[in-house]
Amino acid sequence: MTENEKAARQKKISHAIMWIVLLLLFFCFIFPFIMVVINVFKTKGDIVKNPLALIGAHGFTLENFPAAMKKMKFWTVFFNSLIITSCATVLTIVVSSMASFVIVRNGKWKFCTFIFSLMIASMVIPFQVLMVPLVSVYGGMLNVLNHRITLILLHVGFSVSMAVFMFHGAIKTNIPVALEEAATIDGCTRWQTWWKVVFPLLKPTIATVGIINAMAYWNDYLLPSLVLTKKNLYTIPIATQAFYGTYSTDLGLVMAALLLAMLPILILYVFLQRYIVEGVASGAVKG
């Protein structure tokens, strides 16, 4: 055997070992999901008896789904989550990209640098420090809690700093000023230059900001639970929490509710997997 063949063989063996290790790790990572999926089709008694069995003694059942959907008002909370997430995501993108445009292009203006530094500094503030004053100001003084729009605006307000930071980087490095000057000479106002020339060029960053924030809004629990306390306004995480509080012993229903709570985003992930992974990765590296 030549040196080369030997090396190639060794590489093959090490790859095979790595592949097996990966497969084992992968199994560990999805084990909790497997548990939910195999138990969701069993009756309550079968789950208690043997949670590991693939099919319960009473056979395959779908009855957990309609019951759980009815009890957690699945469609209501699903649409609440959908409306809040989509509105907040779109608003975040529009509001923070516009803000970062003016901040980048007025870099010499002290006021802009001040606002920008303030935003960067504010990113270290954890939500726990803000929750009491938020409830006090928006609940006690202004009395605007229990409206979806309040939650949407609060979501946007919390993500503005991070999003401005990311758009700031993108505009500064990717958009030449000459392009804007050309647009101005061709007769565009600043407003038109922004919407017709610069904004369309920011697509990759828009996707990243959108994906990161949409996931955060969809899954957020603490802020929505403080803002929305009426049952018909609940989002999926709050509804799951409330559901578990009431039906925690009825394991069949719990499994169905948990699966329903995970399903929308998992389905989306199957189709947009590449974009989500790339978006999160580029967002994480920049952040």
Add this chain to the structure above:
Amino acid sequence: MNQNTASYKVKQYLMFAGPGTILFFGTVIVPFLYGLYLTLTSWDGTSRSKPFVGLENFVNAFKDTTYWQAMGRTVIYSIFAVVLINIVAFALAYLVTSGVKGQNFFRAGFFVPNLIGGIVLGYVWQFVFNRAFVAIGKAISTGTTVSLLSTPNGAMFCLILVSVWQYAGYMMLIYVAGFMSVSKDVQEASLIDGCTPAQAMKNVTIPLMRSSFVQCIFLSITRCFVVYDVNLSLTKGEPFGSSVLAAMHVYNQAFTYKNYGLGQAEAVILFLVCAIVGVTQVMVGKKGEVEA
């Protein structure tokens, strides 16, 4: 039109950045400053009057032993979780960039826990710990098996395990980007110079990935210190309040026991501890950064 006049600039600013600035101030800056004021009052959350008490809340916060117990637990939890998250994430990143078959599939798979919110994950794992693992325990041993969640140390272990499982996939993506940024040339050069692959990893690749480490450790520290969702759904602070972490204690102090001023003071202390640890780590980490 003169573009350098102050009024033009202000108009431009308001047109583009007005909404963003208002929302940012309304949700972050104003509540933050108002929150600092609240720490000086003994507000009960409902009454109109907010009696001014000076620094009493901070004195009480320092005397509040359950708070410092929760803080101590948070520190222990964070140390274990941060170290394990980064080891697992680095190992995963190494495996999924080594060129084996289906590495993109694995990369996507390890990321799945990040897609789902902490509340749902906590309940899923509660089921796994309370039912599935107990069933496995029964199957392989003859003695009685109890759920890990029913003992104080077990509950903390579960919290750490779930956090590692949840965040490893996310940090993996950052390490993957780090691996990609280290050029193949320097790695090959070190191999030709006689390094074993392990030496090349230790002496070439890892030092060049230092910024990835700094970033991952910073992100995992700042997340672990204020973890709440998983704590709430997985253990709810049980058994006997032995797994209440700092963020949960702050929440309970303010919203359950209605000590808003004290809770806010404790939140500010948590923020300071978290910020000091995070910033120190970044400064220490950046110091030794090397250029390729």
